[in-house]
Amino acid sequence: MKRFLLGVGLGVFFSGSTLVHAQEPRQMQAQERSVQGVDHVGLAVSNLQASERFFTQYAGFHVLSRDEDYPSVFLSNDSVVITLWRVTDPSTAVAFDRKHNIGLHHLALRVSSEATLNALHETLSQDKQVKIEFAPELAGKGPSKHMMVYEPSGNRIEFIYRAVQR
Numbered sequence: 001m002k003r004f005l006l007g008v009g010l011g012v013f014f015s016g017s018t019l020v021h022a023q024e025p026r027q028m029q030a031q032e033r034s035v036q037g038v039d040h041v042g043l044a045v046s047n048l049q050a051s052e053r054f055f056t057q058y059a060g061f062h063v064l065s066r067d068e069d070y071p072s073v074f075l076s077n078d079s080v081v082i083t084l085w086r087v088t089d090p091s092t093a094v095a096f097d098r099k100h101n102i103g104l105h106h107l108a109l110r111v112s113s114e115a116t117l118n119a120l121h122e123t124l125s126q127d128k129q130v131k132i133e134f135a136p137e138l139a140g141k142g143p144s145k146h147m148m149v150y151e152p153s154g155n156r157i158e159f160i161y162r163a164v165q166r
Contacts, residue, residue, distance in 0.1 A: 039081065040081035043083070043084055043085070043104070043107070043153075045084045045087070045151075045153035045155065046153045047086075048071055048086040052073050054127075054129075054151040055075050056075065058120060058124060058130075059077065059157075062077070063075060064076050070085070071085070084153075096156075106148065106155075106158050108159075110159075110160055112161070117159055118136055121136050130151060132147070133148035139160060142163070144163050146161070
């Protein structure tokens, strides 16, 4: 009978209708990993055009395609793919509250330098549709720096410069 991995690193497997606990957890080999990375991030937006402009103008994304039947736009920066989906009725959409709702807390996008982060902050400060939660500051105890903004539809976006690459 085939076993399906249920809890990576927990040593828990599903076999038929019975949970089976492995004797010892083991490291999965690279070829066994079922998840190989993030394919894309999908965000629900109230203002498709303004949100698209935010990602293309400020974050360096370009349009891959659109779907007018289910209003959406597919964006890429050749490293990350983001899909923006317009909610059915923007006038009745409920804003996400990261402290009280389950869901995406924020999307973090890495920038190449501290100078880029500071320039992006200066540029975003001029856009009345973008709300800045906080300006560039140390991330934790540093040396990395980050800032947090809300794009025009209200999704929380972090821009981060990692002084030390992970």
